[in-house]
Amino acid sequence: MVYKNIIKDIDNNIISPIYLLYGEEEYFIDLICDKLINKIIDKSEKEFDLNIFYGKDSTIEIITESLKKYPMISDKNVVVLKEAHILKSKLHKLNQFLKKNIVNTILIVCYKENKIDKRKEFYKHFEKAGVIFESKKLYENQIIDWIKNRVYELGLKIDYDSIKILYTFLGDNLNKIDNELKKLVINMNPNDLITKNVVQEKIGFNKDYNFFELQKALGKRDLKNSLKIIDFLKDNLNKNPLVVIIPTIFNYFQKILMIKFLGNNNLAKELNISSFFLNDYIQSSKNFTLQESLKIISYLKEADFKNKGIDSKMSHEDILKELAYKITRVS
Incomplete structure (x- = not known):
């Protein structure tokens, strides 16, 4: 089911007895779960009729017992199973409950993995009598x-x-x-x-000295400004670790390389980027030939190896400065 439709149904008090929320993007799973809880049960009733279980700390037997309870104050007994993927080999034990005509209980299962076996009886119950939402990572x-x-x-x-x-x-x-x-x-x-x-x-982000501005300076082949930004970043590497900076720059130049192959046809769609960003990529792509773009990708892979300590004892600052020099002076 589509996210917006689920939210609309909840707002309109159209509540299903069982929900299976699964996928890589935790944000939408948490949002739907919280919205359901707050819609179904009042704050004053949560202590009595809301039971939240976590896969790492719970057993299926305890969860099953909770599902059998009748609500004490609220109209519904709400049972939430978070981290359900941890118990995936035991979820079939809930099938006996899921087979029944559920009247007094709402079950919300939050399964934060992108793969779930849709052939299993467990999944089929939600497909037949409940709501299933797959929360995919956004492009x-x-x-x-x-x-x-x-x-x-x-x-x-x-x-x-x-x-x-x-x-x-x-x-x-x-x-x-x-x-x-x-x-x-x-x-x-x-x-x-x-x-x-x-x-x-x-x-707390510096508007002039951050790795977004470093990326831009590298795209313009501006070595002087790149080194200035690196001098700032080196004193803030706990906030700007190389393990984040290098993949970000790699992603940037990978898109520039793709522009070289794609030309100007449907670039935003092909690159999965917003039209907001597209012009920046196009302008930077004009500063590098295809061969230069390929070399830059290899420089970035080399910098990543050095950052991991493979055949290198260079400091993070030196790795970045060497990378900036190679990119801006590539030929």
Whole structure:
């Protein structure tokens, strides 16, 4: 079932007796689960009629006993099984409960893995009598749109550069992005604009010296500015670890390389990036030939090996500076 439809049904009090929420993207699983709990059961009733179990700390037998309970105060007995994937070899033991005509209990299963055996009887019960939601990781272009929409939901506005900085620093972790956005709401007024300065002040990213700006400087073959940014980053490597910086730059130049092969046809769709970002990639791609782009990919792989200590004892700062020199001076 589609995420928006599930949320709409919950808002309209259309509640299923059983929910199976599974997939790689934890954010939507947590959001649906929390929304269900808050809709079905009042805060004052949670102590009596809400039971939350975690796969690592629970047994199927204890969960089954909880499912058999009648609600004490609320209309429903709500049972939530989180980390259900940890118990995947034992979930079939819930089939006896799932076979019944469930009246007094709501079961929410949160299974945070992208693969679930759809041939099993356990899955078939949800397919027949409940709601199944697969929470997939978003592509880059979808994340950009999600950030924009989420900011709007929070009553604020955001500019293009701030979206890019948030995505570059926080990647595809929607929970992390959402937490940072919520920090902004505290000290901002409705309809205020989130700018680079706001991001720096409220969240702590430097608007001029960050690996998003490093990426841009490398794309322009600007060695002087690249080294300036690296000098700042080297003092903040706990916030800007190489294990994050190198894959980010690799992803950037990988897209530049793809542009060389794809030409100008449906680039945003083919690269899975937002049209917001597309022009930056196109402009940078003009600064490198195909052969130079291929060399840069090999430089980045080499830097990754050095960062892992393979045939190298270079410092993180030296690895970055060498990489910047090679990229901006590639021929």
